[in-house]
Each structure stands twice: as structure tokens, then as C-alpha cells.
Amino acid sequence: MKQLHIASIPGDGIGNEVVPAAIEVLEAVSEIHGGLSFHFTHFPYSCDYYLEHGVMMPEDGLDQLKNFDAIFLGAVGNAKLVPDHISLWGLLIKLRREFEQVINIRPAKLLSGVPSPLVNPKDFDLIVVRENSEGEYSSVGGRMYKNEEEIAIQNSIFSRRGTERVMRYAFDLAKKRNKRVTSATKSNGIYYSMPFWDEVLKDVAKDYPEVETDSQHIDALAACFVTHPNKFDVVVASNLFGDVLTDLGAAIMGSVGIAPAANINVNGKYPSMFEPVHGSAPDITGKGIANPIGQIWTAKMMLDHFDEEEVGHVLLSVIESTTQDGILTADMGGKYTTKEVTAEIITRLKARA
Structure with missing residues (x-):
């Protein structure tokens, strides 16, 4: 036993x-x-x-x-x-x-009988794989000065080890599902970390030729969660992007009360x-x-x-x-x-x- x-x-x-x-x-x-x-x-x-x-x-x-x-x-x-x-x-x-x-994993699935706020949710069944140890939620940074001179600095930390680890987890999971991985990025606006994220994704994807790979900017991706959630299988994201997407996933299911992690x-x-x-x-x-x-x-x-x-x-x-x-x-x-x-x-x- x-x-x-x-x-x-x-x-x-x-x-x-x-x-x-x-x-x-x-x-x-x-x-x-x-x-x-x-x-x-x-x-x-x-x-x-x-x-x-x-x-x-x-x-x-x-x-x-x-x-x-x-x-x-x-x-x-x-x-x-x-x-x-x-x-x-x-x-x-x-x-x-x-x-x-x-690694943080959170599925979002349309459950029968649960009213989704979406007019046509189209039986979506996706899972977000979120990097859970670094990224935008690092504790590196600080605050200086006072009053109108005060500044706050928050550093994002993206290591190759951590980034590759979460991506490989997502690809391995996709192999058991519908063989599609979508990456959440913002390389057109975040100058260093997101191009690095995209480069690691391309390197990792070479080891999974049987998995369809896509990369979408986080703003467009969030919109697609609302308009076409059925298009997604496994979504891999950084700490912050994954956090936002998974709450959105819970919302389109119909209640945060049914969302697991x-x-x-x-x-x-x-x-x-x-x-x-x-x-x-x-x-x-x-x-x-x-x-x-x-x-x-x-x-x-x-x-x-x-x-x-x-x-x-x-x-x-x-x-x-x-x-x-x-x-x-x-x-x-x-x-x-x-x-x-x-x-x-x-x-x-x-x-x-």
C-alpha cells in the first residue's frame, strides 16, 4: 500500500x-x-x-x-x-x-454546468506553467531618498537555469496533452529579460520537434484568453505574467473558487x-x-x-x-x-x- x-x-x-x-x-x-x-x-x-x-x-x-x-x-x-x-x-x-x-502549475478548464462570463467559451482546457522562484518577483532592489526625490528600484532576475527548467517542464507536460506550447513574452517592450526568455525558448524547443511552439506578447495573449481560450494547451510564463494569466484563467472559468494550483x-x-x-x-x-x-x-x-x-x-x-x-x-x-x-x-x- x-x-x-x-x-x-x-x-x-x-x-x-x-x-x-x-x-x-x-x-x-x-x-x-x-x-x-x-x-x-x-x-x-x-x-x-x-x-x-x-x-x-x-x-x-x-x-x-x-x-x-x-x-x-x-x-x-x-x-x-x-x-x-x-x-x-x-x-x-x-x-x-x-x-x-x-514551478507553479494552474489549469483552467470549462466545467459543465459552471456559467462562464464569456459568451462563447468553446470548451477551453489549458494549463499555465509559471516560473515560481525568480523573474519579476525577486527581492533584489531598494528604495532611496525621501519625499519628491524618492526612488524605488525593483530588479527582475532571469537565470538560464531557471528559465530553461520551467520551459522544459512545460514541453514535457505538453507531450502528454495536445502537444502545443505557447510562451508569454514582452520582448518588444522589456529590453533585456524578455529577448533572453525568447532565446531560451528557441533553444529548448529544438529538443521537442513534436511539440508545436508559439510565442505571444503578454498583452495580446491576455486578450486571447478572453476571445479564444480554446486555442491554448500549455502556456509557459514568467513569475509575474503567469500570476496574471492564471487569475484571468480562473475568471473565465466562472469563479476563482474552483481554481486549483x-x-x-x-x-x-x-x-x-x-x-x-x-x-x-x-x-x-x-x-x-x-x-x-x-x-x-x-x-x-x-x-x-x-x-x-x-x-x-x-x-x-x-x-x-x-x-x-x-x-x-x-x-x-x-x-x-x-x-x-x-x-x-x-x-x-x-x-x-
Whole structure:
């Protein structure tokens, strides 16, 4: 039997509602699968933890987490209590950086029964592969002077190693899908880093002759996400461009509440981390109406990561059959609660056994 030891960090807000829901689903998967079991260890790291201890996680927090097979994260942030730069850099980004989670992947797919804001979404099914460790989100820079003389300098860092790594990941993924890679660039406006990005893309593409390769400027690419999302298969992007495109991908799906994500460690030294795209949603916390699908779909991505793609496919199929029958939370125009949607998914999973 494959035993997976998972660190669960519900975090803030609705994370404390959707993470337990997704764990229930994974436990149902384990019952059905037979050869797969999950052992969850829960950690209270959050803004509430910060208010009590002055830090988002203890000094030895990374040591406590590093030997798990994966981290299952809910949401981080409560800006009314803790500034975002403290909560994010103290927990989420710290985990990404220290555990070398250099790739972020986020799918966007039209789910049956989920109303998209697009008039004709055309059954899109794409995935964005985002560089997750450098690029525009480097911490290199500074501020000088005061008042009207003040200046801020933010440096983008693009290494050949990091750029080639994310591109190869995207091409390898495309080989398993529809064999198309689109690169997000802006080499007509960003003088050094984006021409470098384009050059590395051409070098990498030579090793994947079976994959169709395209490069589009980020502004035009964002427009195409709205007008022709069905044209895309795998999109590879820098840290900032990938961040923007994936939120747009969630929007055209119909709700950020259903969007999943994975932060992947590719060298095996540390655990990868799986988290939905949505935030902590303090406005609906405690009302029992949070959409659990983003967290459950994220659990599906964790199953894929552990080479359980067949059961992951079944789980996504069950999610889509649930939405197709109109069992939706309020963010998607439905009337069902978090627990009701979760229970329906579990019932349908067991019916497939």
C-alpha cells in the first residue's frame, strides 16, 4: 500500500472550511482505491498564529515540514489583522522559496454546468506553467531618498537555469496533452529579460520537434484568453505574467473558487505544496458557503503528482458531473453549502467504485 504523509495547513479564513472538506474527499478516495492511504498532520500556521506568537510559523517550522510527502495548504492572509507582506512572505512565499518549489502549475478548464462570463467559451482546457522562484518577483532592489526625490528600484532576475527548467517542464507536460506550447513574452517592450526568455525558448524547443511552439506578447495573449481560450494547451510564463494569466484563467472559468494550483519541487529534496488559487475570503468565512471545489481539484493535482493519475481523472470527472447537475455554491449562482457539495462529490465517488 502506498502511504502518503501530508502536512495540512488550513491557514486563514475559508481555508479552515475547504481543507477539511477536501480531506474528507481524499479519505473517500483512499477507501475506494484500497492501495492508497493518507496520513494528515495538521499545523496551525496562520494570521491567528502570528497574532499570538509574532511569527507566521515557528523558527523550526521548515524543519517540521520538510520530511512530509506534500503540503496541503488552504489560504493565507487576513489584511485587517496582519499586513499581506508579512503573512505572505512569512508563510506562503517562504515555503515556496525555501522548499525550492520552482514551478507553479494552474489549469483552467470549462466545467459543465459552471456559467462562464464569456459568451462563447468553446470548451477551453489549458494549463499555465509559471516560473515560481525568480523573474519579476525577486527581492533584489531598494528604495532611496525621501519625499519628491524618492526612488524605488525593483530588479527582475532571469537565470538560464531557471528559465530553461520551467520551459522544459512545460514541453514535457505538453507531450502528454495536445502537444502545443505557447510562451508569454514582452520582448518588444522589456529590453533585456524578455529577448533572453525568447532565446531560451528557441533553444529548448529544438529538443521537442513534436511539440508545436508559439510565442505571444503578454498583452495580446491576455486578450486571447478572453476571445479564444480554446486555442491554448500549455502556456509557459514568467513569475509575474503567469500570476496574471492564471487569475484571468480562473475568471473565465466562472469563479476563482474552483481554481486549483500546485507548487512543484522538481529535485525531490523537499515537499511540493498544493493550494487553491482563491484567498481566505474573510467576507464569507464562517457562513458555510465557501466553494470547496478549488481545494478538491487541488487534491486531484496532488494525486497526479504522486502518479495516481487514473484516480485523479475519476475525481475530476465526478467534480464535473456534480457541477453539471447544478450542485453549485453561491459564487457560481447555486444554493448549496460547502458541506452539501462535498457530500455529493463523495457520494458520487463511492458510486463509481
